[in-house]
Amino acid sequence: MDEFNFTEHQHVRYNPLKGEWILVSPHRLKRPWSGQVEATHEDEIPPFDPNNPLCPGVNRPNGEKNPEYDSTFVFDNDFPALLPDIPEAAASNQPNEELFKFEPARGTCRVMCFHPRSDLTIPLMSIEEIKAIVYEWIKQGTELGVKYDWVQIFENKGAIMGCSNPHPHCQIWASSFMPNEPRIKDSYQREYYETHGRPLLLEYINAELKKQERIVVQNSHWLVVVPWWSTWPFETLLVPLRHVIRMCDLTSEEIHSLAEIMKRLTIKYDNLFRTSFPYSMGWHGAPTGRKALSNNQHWQLHAMYYPPLLRSSSVKKFMVGYEMLGQAQRDLTAEQAAQKLFSQPDVHYKATM
Numbered sequence: 001m002d003e004f005n006f007t008e009h010q011h012v013r014y015n016p017l018k019g020e021w022i023l024v025s026p027h028r029l030k031r032p033w034s035g036q037v038e039a040t041h042e043d044e045i046p047p048f049d050p051n052n053p054l055c056p057g058v059n060r061p062n063g064e065k066n067p068e069y070d071s072t073f074v075f076d077n078d079f080p081a082l083l084p085d086i087p088e089a090a091a092s093n094q095p096n097e098e099l100f101k102f103e104p105a106r107g108t109c110r111v112m113c114f115h116p117r118s119d120l121t122i123p124l125m126s127i128e129e130i131k132a133i134v135y136e137w138i139k140q141g142t143e144l145g146v147k148y149d150w151v152q153i154f155e156n157k158g159a160i161m162g163c164s165n166p167h168p169h170c171q172i173w174a175s176s177f178m179p180n181e182p183r184i185k186d187s188y189q190r191e192y193y194e195t196h197g198r199p200l201l202l203e204y205i206n207a208e209l210k211k212q213e214r215i216v217v218q219n220s221h222w223l224v225v226v227p228w229w230s231t232w233p234f235e236t237l238l239v240p241l242r243h244v245i246r247m248c249d250l251t252s253e254e255i256h257s258l259a260e261i262m263k264r265l266t267i268k269y270d271n272l273f274r275t276s277f278p279y280s281m282g283w284h285g286a287p288t289g290r291k292a293l294s295n296n297q298h299w300q301l302h303a304m305y306y307p308p309l310l311r312s313s314s315v316k317k318f319m320v321g322y323e324m325l326g327q328a329q330r331d332l333t334a335e336q337a338a339q340k341l342f343s344q345p346d347v348h349y350k351a352t353m
């Protein structure tokens with residue numbers, strides 16, 4: 001048998017941020033595709049739709065009229081998953097109560113429009129327009145972070161991701177509890193920091209800069225890689241080069257560089273399959289609220305892009321079956337995905353049409 005190598009032989013990789021393993025099966029790449037095909041046509045989106053409740057000046061179903069906003073616009077979700085006030089719950093004294101744990105959950109859900117035009121996405125916006133998004137994220141995170149332990153910024157983009165509205169926007173859910181993803185990352189980063197004296201993710205990106213095997217784009221303040229442990233085919237991780245624990249700690253130069261690299265990354269994403277690339281993306285940084293009172297130096301701010309597309313604008317990966325019952329699995333390796341993204345042109349395909 002020939003010598004083991006990562007591009008031919010199956011192996012499992014470890015995600016030190018979450019303590020999870022992923023199965024990599026590169027030998028499967030010759031497998032023919034004969035499964036479900038997602039609709040590939042892209043409806044032309046008009047810049048303005050008088051019936052779209054996210055557009056400037058439109059009346060939302062709850063009767064509120066949106067302002068004629070000309071940049072970002074934030075409003076409280078009309079159908080929120082979390083409400084700020086609920087009655088106190090009596091502590092349970094049931095038998096086996098540790099098997100039926102619960103806590104009242106409080107929070108605030110907001111919708112944040114990126115831009116007044118419905119036909120623009122981040123790769124098609126100017127650096128200044130993307131900077132306005134980052135400054136609004138910081139404003140919202142700071143404001144909600146006073147009262148809540150966790151502020152989750154997340155963007156669902158594309159109908160394939162269940163996004164109900166094509167207008168460029170994200171959501172912000174602030175909660176009185178730390179959700180599972182950041183809670184698990186908090187403990188693994190703390191453990192690493194207490195053992196090594198340095199933040200896990202800062203060590204990781206410095207190692208990636210030395211290895212040069214999974215880099216997609218970089219600039220003077222940021223790095224984007226397909227992480228060693230990635231599960232989605234073209235998943236990427238966006239990390240500042242400096243030790244930054246929260247987005248509100250970024251300098252104005254880092255914010256300018258962030259807008260620049262977000263544009264470059266999303267242009268490469270769109271160019272990959274010449275389509276408006278769907279994804280769910282979001283940010284994780286040090287917790288806020290009461291949790292801001294403890295030492296959070298083990299944290300490193302970072303963003304994750306989780307795109308579903310696998311090999312074309314119409315073929316997506318399904319995280320089902322073995323991925324639900326066993327663990328995540330991928331055929332395309334992180335290195336191959338990084339190379340495909342890295343080699344995409346820096347000019348958006350629509351700009352050349």
Ligand SMILES: O=C1CCN([C@@H]2O[C@H](COP(=O)(O)O)[C@@H](O)[C@H]2O)C(=O)N1
Nearest residue numbers: 053060061077078079111156163164165
């Ligand atoms: O009038 C509206 C339309 C949509 N929304 C909210 O916008 C959000 C859009 O969801 P997506 O980000 O998944 O597309 C969704 O949570 C929905 O509740 C309003 O708050 N008011």
